[in-house]
Amino acid sequence: MLLRIVSICLLWVSTATSQTVYLAGDSTMAKGGGGAGTDGWGQYLGQYLSIPVVNMAIAGRSARSYTDEGRFTNLISAAKRGDFVVIEFGHNDGTSTVDNGREDAVGDGYDTTATVTEADGSKVVIHTFPFYIQNAVTALQAKGAIPIVSSQTPDNIWVGNTIGPGPRFVGYMATVGTRTGAVYVDHYNYVAQAYNKLGQTLVTSWYPLDHTHTAPAAANVVAEAFVRGLLCGSSALKAKVNAAGEAVPNGCL
Template identity: 45%
Template sequence: MLSISKFLGLVGLVTPATSSPTHAKRAPTIYLAGDSTMARGGGGGNTATDGWGNFFPYSVSLPVVNKAIGGRSARSFTVEGRFDEITRLVQPNDIVIIEFGHNDGGSLSSSDNGRTACPGAGSETCKSVYNGQQVTVLTYPAYLINAGRALTAKGAKVIISSPTPNNPWEGGGFVYSPSRFTTYSKSAAASIGSNAFFVDHGQYTANIFQSFGKQRVDSFFPNDHTHTSPAGADTVSRAFVKGLLCAGGSFLSGSIKNSTGSVEGNCI
């Protein structure tokens, strides 16, 4: 019969299994930050319009979280803490697509709507009064750069997108001129650094709209010249995908379901 001391010694020789279960590698999440042209329901929350972000999940194999909300600008998205919310949520290698521009213009001299950015392409600031409070307003690119740097500091990748065009056939003939927010978006991506990328969504969308012709494109805008029908939103989403594919997929390389040739339009 073994003594207690010998028994305990033998027990000590038995080494429990130390291998831990293998955990599947976490798939990155895509977050969308933008205005009504990207948001679910588009410009009215009814079935007549929808934002392109609602169709984007069909083109990628990664989960998509649409944080876009109607009526927002880069400034108001910042002030309301919506960029902060996404920054808290992101994990390394997540991708955040940022697209504003439709609500960021206007003037601060008459009245401040809480959305207008300070004019300028850099670090200029403006003093304004909003809701009875003195506020400091930054430029459009400054809001994007601040958000992008906070996100990339968490290990996320950022795609800055130019705003989608209003109906370029509205006047009878096709007219599209990129706004200053396209230039600002491109410069912001460059300022954020190697973990940011620019997609000229506006130009890719305009090119497809031109090829479709007036009648078809007019049908994409049931209420006004900005907000698209679901069919229009689907086309605008595909235009964004085209921009990614033409750049080799950017941070979404290997996660895009479409082939370059399967999406309308040409690479620019």
């Protein structure tokens, strides 16, 4: 009996001390960002956590293309019980006149589909943004991993003196959290809070390529904003935020 208790305790310690955070997303999260001196915020998250971060974000991907390319399958295979997986898409998920392999069906219904036309004239049935994200979330939950769904980051687009409102994918990601029970981080609005405080002039200087891809300084601010969202929420990952993470600026929304 004593041996069995010791074995269970050792298993619990092993799981607790070997947790990993995996990241799934697009260029705003990925190493190297969109090129030309930009970088994704996922490269800066590790300094604020006490457990390792594996950045599996890939530039140019959407919820659909990350799924269709088997990248969610690979991530789900890699993640073990107790690991955290942060999922954040939206920048590449909009509609296209000729299907680009990334667009989703419009709407938040799990069963909603659309038929799109490929460049060669063939037809393909696609699903909604929540369909692709929910499937990944429930597969991770079935393994005992802990998914966190995070809304996309803002573009450097201002309305007056503040960052403009988020696109529909922000609401879609919140809906996924509600449907699956996964913790939702309103990353869009935590970043907007930080940017509004810093001001348009400084923030714009951190976008050397376009209005989407961040220079390293901004990528770090975006990572800080995610950590602030963790600290203000209910995710178990906030217990892994280190002293540097506890000190990130701004407050709860």
